[in-house]
Amino acid sequence: MKTEVSDQPIESLKKQRNLMKGVAIGYALVMAVAISLALYLTFTKQQAYLLAILPVCLIVMIPILMRVSQLNKAIKTRN
Numbered sequence: 550m551k552t553e554v555s556d557q558p559i560e561s562l563k564k565q566r567n568l569m570k571g572v573a574i575g576y577a578l579v580m581a582v583a584i585s586l587a588l589y590l591t592f593t594k595q596q597a598y599l600l601a602i603l604p605v606c607l608i609v610m611i612p613i614l615m616r617v618s619q620l621n622k623a624i625k626t627r628n
Contacts, residue, residue, distance in 0.1 A: 554623040562627075566620040573613045580606045 554562060583606060587599040 554619060559624060559627050562620055562624050566617060566624065569613060569617045569620065573610070573617060576610060576613065580610070 557565075583602060587602045590596050591599050
């Protein structure tokens, strides 16, 4: 797969954008379940170290959102 968006046709960019949106939505759902479980276990079992999952989940989401933004910008400039 090419990484430069300037070299790709617009159809490929739209397909990648839709794929990355799906990945972002799926990851957000998994992240919501993990955060809920971590909060539940933190307050019921007094395991505060599980709260470390919160910043890690958000850090992993940043590259996904950056790629979607990059693809949106490339599509917008071509239209």
